[in-house]
Amino acid sequence: MTSKELYVARGTTADANYALDIDPKRAGWEYCSLRIVELEPGGTHTFTTGESEWIVLPLQGGCTVRTADGTSDEEFQLLGRDNVFASVSDFAYVPRDARVQIASGAGGRFALAGAKCERQLPARYGPAPEVPVEERGSGNRLRHVRNFASADGFDCDKLIAVEVITPGGNWSSYPPHKHDEHRPGVEAELEEIYYFEIDGPNGFGYQRVSPSREGGSDVLAEVRSGDAVLVPDGWHGPSIAQPGHDMYYLNVMAGPGRTREWRICFHPEHTEGYR
Template identity: 65%
Template sequence: MTSAHHLPAGKAASGPYAVDVTPESAGWDHSSLRVLELAPGGTHLFTAGDSEWIVTSLSGGCAVTVGDDFGRDEFELRGRASVFSGASDFVYVPRDATATLTSADGGRFALTGARCSRRLPARHGPAESVPVELRGTGNCSRMVRNFGAAGVFECDKLIAVEVITPGGNWSSYPPHKHDENRPGEESELEEIYYFEIADHEGTPGLGYQRVSPSGHGSGTDVLAEVRGGDVVLIPDGWHGPSIAAPGHDMYYLNVMAGPGEDRAWLICDHPDHAWIRDTWPSQPVDPRLTRTTQ
């Protein structure tokens, strides 16, 4: 099954970005993602425009300078060796600002964005403050790093988290949705999945992503084999599972934003699969996660 919502590595590239998903290119209103690759000594300047951004490392570190009519802030983004080595620190860039990234040793950086109306100050978020959640048990075990989650780090609209799924496990499971505004029960959020898959002894990895129509929105329907650098766009629908092939740990970065007045991640489980949560208390968390660097 092919879908315009699955963008294999390179398909969403534009200019200096290996991935450049904008509201216009995605056909929606709020969420954005850019992946920037900087060579050693490289510099990149971008304008925030009408969106707020969180800059985080996929690999390597950089200096981030944020400037606007109100002044100039300089931050050091220590970064990390890879997305599988632990959480990264990050920098918040407010709307209507410019930001310059400079990397002495080179690296790859994710710019997660959301259109917003409120202007918040530029800030640095340390890796040590990122809440790490072990979600699910058994072969549904995964690790969630809630660096830009609602209720964790203040933004106007942007929600961003990252997930590590050990090889052979399922995450984003049970399938769930957030495509309706139901106060206190469900948020309306567009979502971007960006994938990286760990090699095994030099062999590139793969995984699978499913999105099925929920009866709301455009009827998004995706069954995709995903590899490192792939993107899946989810304007609506039940999404999950995200399946990691045995021997290949899966990473994905989630970027979410929507029209709701409250910045909240409220989901509805698929009624045919919600029962799986009841089995979790009787199973241990996958021990590979308890040993994983957070």
């Protein structure tokens, strides 16, 4: 894919249902999807999950999630949050081959992170207090990782998803790393989407993806709230936040491996003293 195809500017995939809509066909791969739903007060959105499992994650506001898969009906009340910088959020997992309705009395914005999968797991609620949060890096490489659907934090069939808050002026997703080869015990093959929000008006950041092989992905994008970057392959990082403006990104990952795991390889030229 070209650099223009890897960088997805806000609004370029919008339609009547979604402010952002990235599916495997749009991305040119097999597994990962990301949609952003914006609801007015009292609004609802209904969709079928098809061959993918999904997590409904409030970005701003709360909602009710109702799901039916032919064998059971579930309803989850998501308290949500004021915005992505304010706090961790609760979330709902909904399985493949189900019908889902999202309803919000006060309105809000909601991310739908999805991955094509094989197993139909039960619908579940993810409480915010149970989301593992870690500080990764130090100094100007410090960032806060919310592992709400990490490989070892929440059970999914294929989907892996985390949130990262990078303080203004800091670098994250560093050292550059990749996960585009299947090497048992060393590296897992995973597609990835980065979705960005920047705190404060006129804020921006930068995202780098560099080739890990001849003809591989190569992009340096200035990113603002609502933008996304696709990572089908290559070294990704750093993600750089403008001074004075914290940067948020949502990572959505999935791949063909029989085992759901996050195994990465760091760039050998950028690892000395930086992990």
